[in-house]
Amino acid sequence: MKKLGVAILGLGVVGGGTYKILTDNKEYFKKTQKLDITVESVLERNKQRALDLGIEEDKIASSIEEVISNPSVDVVVEVIGGVEPARTFVLKALMSGKTVVTSNKELVCKHWYELEAEAKKMNAGLLFEASCVGGVPIIRTLTEGTQANRILSLVGIINGTTNYILTKMEKEGTDYQTALKEAQHLGYAEFNPTADVEGFDAAYKLSILSSLAFSKRIPLENVYREGITKITGEDIAYGKKLGYKIKLLAIGKNTDAGIEVRVHPAFVPVDSMIASVNDSFNAVKITGDSVGEVMLYGRGAGALPTGSAIVSDIIFAGKHPEISYATFENTKEADKSTKFVSDFTTKYFIRLTVEDKSGVLSKIAGVFAKYGVSLKEVKQDVYKENGVPLVIITHETQEFSVRKTLEKLEAMEEVFSVDSLIRVEE
């Protein structure tokens, strides 16, 4: 039976989950996968944590050099997170010819080209299923399941923290701050929630997933990003009346016009599949030229779901010695021939507070018309203490035209405030 030695760098939540799956299922993997997988080495500053997991003292390495010089280690699992020291450790492991399995989306997003170049030199594997959408095998699906397709688009809820917060706001009518605190309390959000709530985490993942989907390098710099911190209970309530739910979407499109990649909150129809993805669950819908729509749904984070993806990569590496790299030239920047579309086309929900005076609506509609933005629906609410709330839904239009319209509106005396701009994806 083929033996496979594993080292785990970092014994946090995911590292611990990975260790548990590998040890609990050792006999099961021997039987079903014909692989005898053993954790041969761990690198963890907190030695007690390793001992508590039941790891023998002589397997606790004190440096990355000790890990990579261990000849019984075939696969190095990196679950430290962040760029450094993870990057240096992974590079050293690859340089020593070991296959690397990582859950580190920031590292893969920012340094993939560099890691892959090193891996290729040494014919080492580089796998990162766990970096995107936790236990949901979206990367394997793109590389081994729908690879017969040209992927036309990818739409996902790929950050569990923000989906938990938005679901909470929607179901319980709580405001953003309250929902965030609850998410922090339950461990769904970090003490410093920026990476999640400002959309960085989703943008890392979208950069990786859209690169794989479209077989082109899509750097982070090209991903438009907007977080959920400005979403209010009022937006959610108005959306509900209009038949929408709000989600933080990651959208990638590959059209004749070019590549469009964006992360932002969006209204989606309440009866769509993507709208039923609640709490900390994730989902990704891909559309291929042959297969049509395929959607994957599941847990995007957590010790065992993410551990499941890591162990899946370990087994994959063990069973398929022929190594695959990216299906495109993996460079730091995008290929010069790749066109990116930043002036994208969608529908918009716009909420204003305006003066209670006749003729205002007509004046506002005039500004939209001037920039070629056609309106689908206008709802003027009753007067509140600060003015009249006005909700506008546009037809499909260009992003830049809407932004110019809003600039103009903001400068109008009759417009007290531009309260919200939320894209509508149907």
Added chain:
Amino acid sequence: MKKLGVAILGLGVVGGGTYKILTDNKEYFKKTQKLDITVESVLERNKQRALDLGIEEDKIASSIEEVISNPSVDVVVEVIGGVEPARTFVLKALMSGKTVVTSNKELVCKHWYELEAEAKKMNAGLLFEASCVGGVPIIRTLTEGTQANRILSLVGIINGTTNYILTKMEKEGTDYQTALKEAQHLGYAEFNPTADVEGFDAAYKLSILSSLAFSKRIPLENVYREGITKITGEDIAYGKKLGYKIKLLAIGKNTDAGIEVRVHPAFVPVDSMIASVNDSFNAVKITGDSVGEVMLYGRGAGALPTGSAIVSDIIFAGKHPEISYATFENTKEADKSTKFVSDFTTKYFIRLTVEDKSGVLSKIAGVFAKYGVSLKEVKQDVYKENGVPLVIITHETQEFSVRKTLEKLEAMEEVFSVDSLIRVEE
């Protein structure tokens, strides 16, 4: 660049779709997969069909022997369907050492052990992603994506024809016969619809999928099967009032008590993900011990979706020369140690027509109590011309107890008819 020669047996809908994907994307696969895939041979009785697809005359073989003796053919795609002659052709291809890719669920379900034995002898690949749920990469997910898990359960809508019919009945209030005719008219149902509407097609797929999921051979004989032909508009209407939608479910469970595999119509909560799977779409939800719930959704049939799965297998075989077979001993019968549960536990919706007389309800409730079936909800409708409709929802209970209860009820003078028995899966 690695060259891969393909032969296609059968140029029907799926064969044609496969040919189209392979030829349209030849350059794309060279670039992204580093594989130069060429259709080298086709076997099709209707020669004109091959010529119409643009296939050169000298590539149209006149016998299976001609196909397998062609040294430029590496992979044989079988898309004839049914057991014979598909079985003989596939066995011959495997005996000659060629990798076989098939979409034939009946063949794989009934003869997998035999095909695999032959494949192993010759170290030939045997891939059948397209046999289950069309373009949705559920088999690759089970074998290469969630393989780190012990799968605890699998619940799916894995037949598009019946889902189309049930969606139509539900949305338009049409009866079964009308919806079936519409499905036949649109090409979603065959002229002889038995395989679909009686649940055979779903049972073939469930046998394959649950074998893969539970790493145990689950023969067709062990799958409980019930079709949709007895479902009425009344059942659907009552279900709607109770917050349910009706779906033909394929359910596999792997518990300490044993393996439970069943295909039958079931009510599911209207707000569940599985309830949003409409028309001819399919979905499979698996629950793993580490990953938790993962659901895949997409098109379960059609020329291009199924072709997408076939081409995915061809590419997989080309990229990963290390061949994998079933993760269990692949025999004709189930392993003697495998326990099957036929007296399964679920909730039930029961519809009766009873006499309009005081004391009837109490008598009926007494029969349920006698067999230990606890009732959750009883709705007695107003008198109709043939008696009083009575709708009962039970708590979780045993299948055999419910069947015994119904036998007893049927024999009661006050029970005019037992109209429906539909399981409720929450």
